[in-house]
Amino acid sequence: MSKQELIQTARSLAAEAAQYIGRKQAADGHIVYELEADATIPAEYIFLNHFLGDPEPELEQELGQYIRAIQSDTHGGWPLFHGGDFDISASVKAYYALKILGDDVNAPHMARARDAILDHGGAETANVFTRYQLALFGQIPWHGVPAMPVELMLMPRWFPVNIWKMSYWSRTVIAPLLIMAAHRPQAANPTGTHCRELFRMPPHLRGRWQTNPTGTKWGQVFLALDKLLQPLEAHVLPRLPTRRRALERAVKFYSMRLNGLDGLGAIFPAMANSVMAMHVMGVPPEHPDYATARQAIRNLVVPPAQERGGRPRYVQPCVSPVWDTALAAMALLEAGVAADDPRIVRACDWLADLQILDVKGDWAMNAPDLPPGGWAFQYRNDHYPDVDDTAVVGMLLHRVDKQKYARNIDRAVTWIVGMQSSNGGWGAFDIDNNADFLNSIPFADHGALLDPPTADVTARCLSFLAQTGMPSGHEVIRRGIAFLKAEQEDDGSWFGRWGTNYIYGTWSVMCALNACGEDMGQEWIQRAVAWLKARQQADGGWGEDGASYWQEHRADPPRASTPSQTAWATLALMAAGEVDSPAVEKGIAHLATAPRHEDRWDEELYTAVGFPKVFYLRYHGYAAYFPTWALGRYARLKASNRRKVAFGM
Numbered sequence: 001m002s003k004q005e006l007i008q009t010a011r012s013l014a015a016e017a018a019q020y021i022g023r024k025q026a027a028d029g030h031i032v033y034e035l036e037a038d039a040t041i042p043a044e045y046i047f048l049n050h051f052l053g054d055p056e057p058e059l060e061q062e063l064g065q066y067i068r069a070i071q072s073d074t075h076g077g078w079p080l081f082h083g084g085d086f087d088i089s090a091s092v093k094a095y096y097a098l099k100i101l102g103d104d105v106n107a108p109h110m111a112r113a114r115d116a117i118l119d120h121g122g123a124e125t126a127n128v129f130t131r132y133q134l135a136l137f138g139q140i141p142w143h144g145v146p147a148m149p150v151e152l153m154l155m156p157r158w159f160p161v162n163i164w165k166m167s168y169w170s171r172t173v174i175a176p177l178l179i180m181a182a183h184r185p186q187a188a189n190p191t192g193t194h195c196r197e198l199f200r201m202p203p204h205l206r207g208r209w210q211t212n213p214t215g216t217k218w219g220q221v222f223l224a225l226d227k228l229l230q231p232l233e234a235h236v237l238p239r240l241p242t243r244r245r246a247l248e249r250a251v252k253f254y255s256m257r258l259n260g261l262d263g264l265g266a267i268f269p270a271m272a273n274s275v276m277a278m279h280v281m282g283v284p285p286e287h288p289d290y291a292t293a294r295q296a297i298r299n300l301v302v303p304p305a306q307e308r309g310g311r312p313r314y315v316q317p318c319v320s321p322v323w324d325t326a327l328a329a330m331a332l333l334e335a336g337v338a339a340d341d342p343r344i345v346r347a348c349d350w351l352a353d354l355q356i357l358d359v360k361g362d363w364a365m366n367a368p369d370l371p372p373g374g375w376a377f378q379y380r381n382d383h384y385p386d387v388d389d390t391a392v393v394g395m396l397l398h399r400v401d402k403q404k405y406a407r408n409i410d411r412a413v414t415w416i417v418g419m420q421s422s423n424g425g426w427g428a429f430d431i432d433n434n435a436d437f438l439n440s441i442p443f444a445d446h447g448a449l450l451d452p453p454t455a456d457v458t459a460r461c462l463s464f465l466a467q468t469g470m471p472s473g474h475e476v477i478r479r480g481i482a483f484l485k486a487e488q489e490d491d492g493s494w495f496g497r498w499g500t501n502y503i504y505g506t507w508s509v510m511c512a513l514n515a516c517g518e519d520m521g522q523e524w525i526q527r528a529v530a531w532l533k534a535r536q537q538a539d540g541g542w543g544e545d546g547a548s549y550w551q552e553h554r555a556d557p558p559r560a561s562t563p564s565q566t567a568w569a570t571l572a573l574m575a576a577g578e579v580d581s582p583a584v585e586k587g588i589a590h591l592a593t594a595p596r597h598e599d600r601w602d603e604e605l606y607t608a609v610g611f612p613k614v615f616y617l618r619y620h621g622y623a624a625y626f627p628t629w630a631l632g633r634y635a636r637l638k639a640s641n642r643r644k645v646a647f648g649m
Contacts, residue, residue: 001589001592003585006585006588006589006592007634007635007638007639008635009592010588010591010592010631010632010634010635011336011631011632011635011639013591013592013628013631014334014335014336014628014631014632014635015335015336015632017331017335017596017599017624017627017628017631018331018332018335018336018337018628018632020598020599020624021328021331021332021599021624021625021628022332022337022343023599024328024599025343025346025347028346028350029325029343029345029346029347029348029349029350029351030321030324030325030347030350030351031321031324031325031328031329031347031621032319032320032321032324032325032621033320033324033619033620033621033624034302034316034620035316035317035318035319035320035617035618035619035620036314036316036606036617036618036620037316037317037610037615037616037617037618038070038078038079038080038081038087038090038615038616039066039067039070039071039078039090039093039094039097040089040090040093040094040615041268041314041315041316041317042063042066042067042097042314042315043063043067043093043094043096043097044093044133044268044269044272044315045060045063045268045272045297045301045315046060046063046064046097046100046101047093047096047097047100047133047136047137047187048272048275048276048297050100050137050187050188050189050190050191050193051136051137051187051188051189051276051279052188052275052276052279053187053188053189053190054285055190059301059313060101061101062304062305062312062313063097063312063313063314063315064097064098064101064103065305065312065313066312066313066314067094067097067098068098068109069312070082071094071109071112071113072086075116076112076113076115076116077090077091077094077113077116077117077120078090078091078093078094078113080546080613080614080615080616081545081546081605081606081616081618082604082605082606082618083545083559083604083605084545084546084547084616085547086116086120088117088120088121088123088125088126088127089126089127089129089130091113091116091117091120092117092123092126092130092134092195092198093130093133094113095110095113095114095117095195095198096133096137096193096195096198098110099193099195100191100193102191105197114197114198117198118198118200121200122198122199122200122201123139123195123198123199124140124144124199124200124201127446127614128145128146128442128443128444128446129269129446131144131145132145132177132180132181134195135184136180136185136186136187136276137186137187137189137194138186138187138189138194139194139195139196139199142181142184142234143230143234145181146226146441146442146443147226147229147230147232147233148174148177148178148181148443149178149181149182149229149232149233149237149246150178150179150181150182150243150246150247150250151237151242151243151246152174152178152246153175153178153246153249153250153253154242154245154246154249157365160435160437161438161441163175163253164362164365165433165435165438165450166433166438166449166450167429167430167433167448167449167450167451168265168362168383168384168429168430168451169265169267169269169270169448169451170448170449170450171253171362172254172257172264172265172267172270172384173265173267173269173270173273175250175253175254175273176250176254176264176270176273176274176276176277177273177277178246178250179247179250179251179277179280179281180273180276180277180280181233182238182243182246182247183280185276185279185280221440222440222441222442223442226442247281250277251277251281254270254274254277255289256383257383258274258289258292258293259296259380259381259382259383260292260296260380261292261295261296261299262296262378262379262380262381263293263296263297264293265381265383265384266318266319266376266377266378266379266380266381266384267317267318268297268300268315268316268317268318269317271293271296271297271300272297274293275290275293275294275297278290278293300315300316300317300318300319301313301314301315301316302314302315302316317610317615317617318377318378319378319379320377320378320619320621321378321379322351322354322375322376322377322378322379322386322389322393323377323386323388323389323392323619324619324621324625325347325350325351326347326351326389326392326393326396327392327621327625327626327629328347328621328624328625329343329344329347329348329396329400330392330395330396330399330625330629330649331624331625331626331628331629331632332344332628333399333400333632334628334629334630334632334633334636335628335629335631335632336632336636339399339400339401344400345400347396348396348397348400348401348405351375351393351396351397352397352405352408354375354376354379354380355373355374355375355393355408355411355412356372356373356374356375356376356382356385357371357372357373357411358372359372359382359383360372361382361383361384361385362383362384362429362430363384363385363419363429363430363431366430366431366432367418367419367431370414370415370418370419371411371414371415372385372411372415373390373411373412373413373414373415373416374386374387374389374390374412374415374416374419375389375390375393375412376389377389384429385415385429386428386429387416387419387426387427387428387429387457387460387461388428388456388457388460388498390412390415390416390464391412391416391457391460391461391463391464392460392464392649393412394408394409394412394413394416394464394468395463395464395467395647395648395649397409397412398464398467398468399467399647402468409468412464413464413465413468413470416461416464416465417465417476419431419461420461420476420479420480421434421452421453423453423483424453424458424479424480424481424482424483425452425453425454425455425457425458425480425483425484425487426453426454426457426458426460426461426480427451427452427453427454427457428451428454428457428497428498429451430451433450433451433452434450434452434453435450436450436452438450446611446613446614446615447611447612447613447614448611448612448614448615453483454487454495454497454498455483455484455487455494455495455496455497455505455508455509456494456496456497456498456499456504456505456508456509457497457498458480458483458484458487458512459484459494459508459509459511459512460508460512460648460649461480462477462480462481462484462512462515462516462648463511463512463515463516463648463649464648465477465480466512466515466516466517466648467515467647467648472516472517472518477516480512481513481516481518484509484512484513485524488509488524488527488528489502491527491531492506492524492527492528492529492530492531493505493506493528493531493532494506494508494509494528496508496609497609497612498608498609499568499607499608499609500544500545500546500548500565500605500606500607500608500609500616501544501546501548501549501609501612502531502544502548503532503535503542503544503565503568503569503572504565504568504607506528506531506532506568506569506572507568507569507571507572507575509528510525510528510571510572510573510575510576511571511572511575511645511648511649512648513525513575514575514576514645515645515647515648520575520576520577521577525576526576528572528576529573529576529578532569532572532573532583533573533581533583535558535569536569536583536586536587537558537561539561539590540561540566540586540587540589540590541561541562541563541565541566541587541590541591541594542558542561542562542565542566542568542569542587543558543559543560543561543562543565543566543605544558544559544565545559545605545606546606546609546612546616549609549612549613550613559605560605561590561594562603562605562607562623563591563594563596563601563602563603563623563626563627564601564603564607564622564623564626564627565607566587566590566591566594566627566630567591567626567627567629567630568626568630569587570584570587570588570591570630570634571626571629571630571633571649573587574633574634574637574645575645579634579637579638584634587630588630588631588634591627591630591631592631594627596627599624599628600620600623600624601623601624601627602623603622603623605618606618607619607622608622633645
């Protein structure tokens with residue numbers, strides 16, 4: 001098509017998609033899409049029920065359908081993301097959950113999975129969180145998991161290992177888990193199901209814990225410490241008077257943060273652990289805290305298949321209404337919806353009302369004098385506002401009506417500035433949460449115990465501050481830009497901590513540099529432009545899967561183009577002043593011709609991440625609002641002959 005036809009097509013497609021997105025809006029103004037992970041969350045839901053001795057047979061069979069549906073035809077196990085390689089931990093959990101549901105171990109799908117698990121070292125090679133599940137169900141002895149005495153809750157902040165040096169998600173998961181580890185309970189397991197056939201080691205050896213997660217000297221130190229703690233935990237610590245005090249501290253920690261029907265930390269693993277901890281401590285199921293926490297978990301189950309086009313049900317790791325609402329509203333604006341349109345106003349009013357203004361969460365441990373002013377990712381999560389969400393919501397409110405929402409914006413600016421880490425960057429939930437040596441403890445074999453500053457979150461904060469008028473010479477901006485320059489990869493790209501991966505990180509940073517008034521012709525920025533252009537595929541799109549988080553896969557050929565990643569790449573190039581470049585035109589043409597159903601372009605790859613190499617996410621909204629955003633921005637910039645993006649994203 002001609003250039004004029006491309007502009008017109010982009011404009012009309014963006015407007016059409018925006019209409020469909022608008023239909024997703026609830027009466028109160030918010031928009032939420034499904035958030036999908038992998039087989040582990042529905043498997044853990046089944047484990048939770050059978051730990052408690054409270055199965056939900058009908059629902060569990062539906063979850064079993066989902067687990068079977070995402071089993072890999074290639075390797076027979078379960079991956080961490082669509083089309084990914086075999087993952088031992090996900091596969092052990094999925095297999096065991098299906099066996100609990102009654103799947104015949106000799107059925108073809110079970111035999112293939114079992115063979116794959118054994119070929120990859122057996123269940124004894126699974127990660128820490130999987131081993132905790134196996135210990136709860138009596139499949140390995142309790143000394144088969146790293147020693148994590150509940151006395152950790154008593155450690156002062158100056159002590160090298162303490163709960164406050166860990167990330168928010170680690171704190172909320174670990175506090176109730178320490179209670180379970182102290183009591184060493186056994187699951188009710190009403191079906192009496194075992195998974196002995198998944199182990200290569202004989203039973204008396206399955207308790208050996210020998211993993212050094214980082215292969216470092218720190219890892220060796222912590223392994224030696226673990227060998228000392230194991231007998232102490234089994235025979236000495238439970239007898240000391242500090243045990244009761246530590247248990248009380250752990251209960252107090254999670255009880256203060258139970259968060260009603262949104263749940264502890266508003267994330268599934270912490271919520272499930274809180275219910276199991278209450279169960280272990282003898283809290284009756286009819287107790288309001290127990291009943292509410294149990295219902296919070298049930299609320300994460302997606303609607304029945306008949307309400308979702310026949311797709312199997314699964315359990316979400318959390319929900320994303322604040323993130324979805326802010327980004328969807330941004331896309332509507334780019335598609336030409338007016339700032340005073342009722343859909344935009346309702347979305348902004350809903351968001352403004354959710355700003356956390358009266359709760360000082362865990363972040364205040366490092367900033368006690370900083371007034372709160374952030375937004376959470378979920379409906380409610382007052383102790384854990386999200387820096388990334390706060391920056392995006394702040395940009396939206398400022399763009400729509402900076403006078404009406406002036407108080408919200410001012411409080412958000414103050415909070416964001418106060419959350420800057422000493423190295424100039426921003427983490428997602430905490431300040432200076434970067435004690436790297438803690439990722440060497442055996443418990444941290446997932447490598448995600450911490451929340452250090454990252455390029456993508458830093459970029460969003462800089463975009464917000466610049467959009468609200470903070471000058472480029474301001475110390476906060478200068479330190480943030482210096483952090484981004486230091487984080488740039490040798491090939492010119494940026495790592496994407498919360499989105500997949502280098503495309504996401506590079507898009508985030510390029511938008512920030514544009515917003516901060518950087519000369520986009522500088523050599524270091526042009527290296528990023530060249531990297532993006534070199535990664536464009538023959539069909540005009542961009543694609544990258546979760547394997548790029550492993551260094552050995554950095555040079556792998558790109559995966560099939562995806563709508564969300566193509567949108568990020570074109571938005572990044574437009575931020576660099578490449579609106580008229582062939583690369584942008586080809587990217588927009590790809591989006592214009594890619595398959596779409598109503599508001600969503602077809603996209604199966606997981607283009608987001610919870611924990612690199614461990615836990616991946618598929619935001620169902622990404623394939624709706626990001627392509628709409630890119631098409632709308634392209635049409636708008638071309639029509640106005642403007643080459644400078646006016647807003648921070």
